Amino acid sequence: MSSIKIFMPIFPETINKIYFNGYVNNTKEAYIVIYITNYSATTTKIFKHIKPNENRIIGCCMNTVHQSQQTILTAWPNQLIIDTSETYKLSQLILNNKKILNSNIIVMQYDIHKVMNTETLDVNCNEFEQLKKYLVYDSNMPQTIEYKPLCTVPSWISSSMYIQHCCNQINLLNWLQNTVKRKGKVSLKQGNYIVALIIDILLGYIVLELFLFDRTKNGVLLVGILEKLVNYMYSLLKWLMGAPAGLKLNNAFNKMLGRYFSYHVELWWLFLDVSGEKVDFVLQIIQYLGYFGITFQAAIISDIICITTFHSYCIYVYAARLFNLQISGLSALLRLFVGKKQNPLRGCIDSCQYTNQELFVGTVAFTILLLLLPTTIMYYIVFTLFRVLSLLGQYTLSRLINTVQTLPLYVVALWVTHSSKLAGNIFIETNKGNSEHLLLQVKILNKPLREVIRISKPPVDLPKNVEWRSVVSSVLTGNQII
Known part of the structure; x- marks a missing residue:
């Protein structure tokens, strides 16, 4: 049977x-x-x-x-x-x-x-x-098209969030055109993106009308903020060249680092002073680009943060490199006292017998690096903090861009109206009608809103994805945070 x-x-x-x-x-x-x-x-x-x-x-x-x-x-x-x-x-x-x-x-x-x-x-x-x-x-419905990026950002300009966002928007618009043209209708992901794009443009227009009503005043305000940042950096370096937090640092090494970093700040201020006349022109360009949406404004602000904090980033790179060299040197010299050395060919630690002259030179080098380490650490901590705060600001703007591009307003509207597009949970019950056979009725109920939002997100890439575990590891080891 x-x-x-x-x-x-x-x-x-x-x-x-x-x-x-x-x-x-x-x-x-x-x-x-x-x-x-x-x-x-x-x-x-x-x-x-x-x-x-x-x-x-x-x-x-x-x-x-x-x-x-x-x-x-x-x-x-x-x-x-x-x-x-x-x-x-x-x-x-x-x-x-x-x-x-x-x-x-x-x-x-x-x-x-x-x-x-x-x-x-x-x-x-x-x-x-x-x-x-x-x-x-x-029904001769076309199959789902896989998302394939139309353009990619070269690695040498990938640090610019604005360029990444423009490339991402081009890929999304190309995906939207191809899928709608092929299917002949708007699906959940396409509907979400279209509504989010409209909201993005409206919010961008409102922000521009509220805050960029006078480009001259805004230019003066921006130059004033940059001048305050530079003056604050001068004050910070002067504080570090003294006795920060009551710490006794190596005076000669401290003065050398302070003057070297102050020279970079002077060069940066000279660049801002020369380019200050072009601020109004730059703000005018930003205004026109901002009409594309608030996500473009956020990407521009992120790049502005990178440019305005470039001097502190340079100082951070120098301090991180110096800290990493000192930590690496100290760890290598520590092996000297236990009769060990690193074998780079085999990638392991081998035993080694050192002469008295080698032990003497190693002891002197270890002492010098150890005594200079507190001064390096002080500069490293301060400017690493600046770097992390800059990354946090860029990451926040990146999350804002991603949130606006994936706003589930279209799906929420369909869920409120109990649209059949969101029917997904299968419920089977026995039909009470007269029948000689087992008669079951399949009911398709709407999915929960959270699950619908999760599966209907358009293929949006996060412009600035920060791996915070990697950041913490780099801070502890002195590796550069890119």
């Missing part, structure tokens, strides 16, 4: 005579699945574009089955006739020209429109996944 499972659409009650077609899957010898994927009140739409074969099935559903209806189906090896005159009864089932008798038949009725329209269907069950594939194939 074979088991047969039939996925049958819920037919309209207003139509008395319905013809349908579908597919037959012989997954196992004793287990057959039949998928009914198309129906109509006329035979023309059902039989016109398909030919009889062992994988296709046709049939009819009506109150009274006449001999003429059975004659129409005789050319097909797979036939299914449903009689609904008294009860929901499978009047005839023929598979491979053999009439099926004494079988366990389960009829699962489903809403064909919900299954077709949903984009969040839970396809953990292979049978529902196959049903979805057959429905998509019959």
Whole structure:
């Protein structure tokens, strides 16, 4: 006795005579699945574009089955006739020209429109996944297009968030155009991105109207802020060249570092003084670019932060390099006292016997590096803190850009209106109607909002992704934070 499972659409009650077609899957010898994927009140739409074969099935559903209806189906090896005159009864089932008798038949009725329209269907069950594939194939719907970036940012300019954001926007617009053109409709991800893009442009316009009403005043304000930053850097270096926090540092080494870093700040201030006349022109360009959206404004602000803190970044690089050299030298010289040395060829630590002269030179070098280390650490801590704060600001702006681009307003609106696009959770219950077979009804319920938001995000890349674990590790070891 074979088991047969039939996925049958819920037919309209207003139509008395319905013809349908579908597919037959012989997954196992004793287990057959039949998928009914198309129906109509006329035979023309059902039989016109398909030919009889062992994988296709046709049939009819009506109150009274006449001999003429059975004659129409005789050319097909797979036939299914449903009689609904008294009860929901499978009047005839023929598979491979053999009439099926004494079988366990389960009829699962489903809403064909919900299954077709949903984009969040839970396809953990292979049978529902196959049903979805057959429905998509019959409706001639195009398959989902994989996201492929149109352009990539070269590594030498990847530090600019504005360039990364422009490239990301070009990729997204190209993806939106291709998917909408191919599918002929707007899906959840495309709808989310379109609504987010409109909100992005509106917010950008509002911000520009509120804060850039007078470019001259804004230019003066920006130059004033930069001047205060430079003066603050001078004061900080002067404080470090003294006795910061009451610490006794190496006076000669401290003065040398302080003057060297002050020279870089002077060069930076000279650059700002020369380029100060171009601030109004730059702000005008920023204003026009800002009309593309608040995300573009955030990317521009991130690059401005990089430019205005470039002097502190240079000092951080010098301090980090010096700190790393001293830590590496001290760790290498520590092996001197225990008779060890590093073998770079084998990548391991080998035993070694040192002469008295080598031990003396190593001891002197170790003492010098150890006594100079507190001065280096003081400069390293201060300017590493500046670097981390700059990264934090850029990361915050990057998260703002990502949040605006992935605003789920479209999905929230669909979820509030109980759209069938969000139907995805499958619920099966027994149909209480009269039937000689086990009659189940498949209900597709809307997914929770959090899950829908998660699976409907457009393919947006994070412009500035900071690995904070790597940052902490670099701070402790003196490696440069890029």
